Amino acid sequence: MKILVCISNVPDTTTKVKFVDDKKKLDTAGIQWIINPWDELSLTRALELKDDTTNGVQSVTVAHVGLIGAEPTIRKALAIGADDAIRINADPSDAYFVAFQLAQVIKSEPYDIILCGIESSDFNGSAVGGMLAEFLGYPSVSSVSGVGIVDGKIIINREIDGGKEIVSVPMPVVAIVQKGIAKEPRIAAMRGIMMARTKPLRVIEPFEVESLTTVINFEMPTPRAACKFIDAENPRQLIELLQNEAKII
């Protein structure tokens, strides 16, 4: 069984984002790039599944659509424990474009389980996983909070409104993961970092396809009004403000 983890390369989640070029582009100066938090957890879970040899997972591959600047992030995934990596050498212009690239690669080298995150923390698209499954004609399960392998079959936990479901689907499958898939992301050990340098990272040239959407520009959120402080001895006043000023309770 082979697992593919799709990773997106995003600014560290504490980054104070700024834009340049008439607010058309992200100011990348000083940004620390990381593996999208969901993808880091997916990778962790994939490696846990591989560690238990009874599951029969032969390899965990990571794939990324992006330019060479993303290689440190890909190497980090290798250091954490992925066996090999694929980089499709293109600027990820929109989710449709990215999913199409990944689909072409997967068509020529199939995987049994493909893990995507519920969203990238930069553009919050929530799109690539589902699009990829549709391009491939594979089933997809969304809101996945657990993945296990039992008797060679995949068992998935998914969140529904007000509860959980355990579902089974035939492989190959795209699982779109969110909270719960793994507890803490696995951290690269020294040995892993050394080994990552020699693990295979294949670069594939992009496939021709258009993007369906274009980012025109960015805006900063309107700043909230300053906080009104209420005396800790008199919370009654808070309730009055919520009733009369905010009119919400």
Place this chain on the structure above:
Amino acid sequence: MSVLIFVENWDGKFKKLSFELVSYGAKLAEMLNTEAVALSIGNVINSELEKLGNFGAKKIISAVNNSINVFDSEVYTSIIAGFAKQEDAKVVVLSHNNTGKAIAPRLSVQLKAGLGSGVSKLPQRIDPFMVYKKVFSGNAFSNLTINTGIKILTLAQNSFELVETPNNSIINEISIDWNPSSVKTTVTEVQKQSGKILLTDADIVVSGGRGMKSSENWGPIVELADLLGAATACSRPVSDEGWRPHEEHTGQTGKIIAPNLYFAIGISGATQHLAGVSSSKFIVAINTDKDAPIFSAAQYGIIGDASKVLPKLVEAVKVVKGI
């Protein structure tokens, strides 16, 4: 031409978010000079379907098939895509919730229609079609054009006011047939939490962080939530410690919510936490540290020890509610 709105039902019932979605779709249809068509899949009684008409749906399609008893993204995608073609939909609108996020991207590929996900306003313009959406987990927004003839939008929850525009809507019940073997998802077990207000549905949310010190101190939070008809939530360390269940964790890696009122009690307000709650209309923060970042996101703040403030707050609510 039409704007097609997919409205999910929960055991045959709609929720506030369904009506938000129809209100949004109806306004969008007005902008495009066309009609709003609501699509419901599964068994829903007519009196419930009629409610969609009150928010501006001209036509309500009720697609039924008794073997649709599990949620399978491929099946739902095909059904919606079929009606999108039949109704000559220019825009398909879904909710940015679990179900919408599962279907919309597949639909985008099937219809080769650009996707604007998590939009929070009507399009700024319709030619080119430009939508406004959250990026960087709420730290910025982007204006995005969708360049295809058909567009798919998912609407962020609680971002659009209900607009009642009753009209003479018609209900079309259509029985759909498809091959049951095309349903690839099998549900083997369902665990439902019952009797609780769902975090994603709640108008008011009372949330506690590490400043609450231990799980034993949650009593007043639960009591305050009960009094206000609110859901309870927590920060990530709290669910990691097992003080509260994982379903309650809000933030970038937990649930993303947008209630009218969010109480952040003993929560510092890290960017990853705010990513999940910053779309709340009002935030109330209670924290011992006057410099805690949560106060920059809050409209109302109390600087003080939660263990002392909370009981007083609970008493104040009781007085107001006459309990």
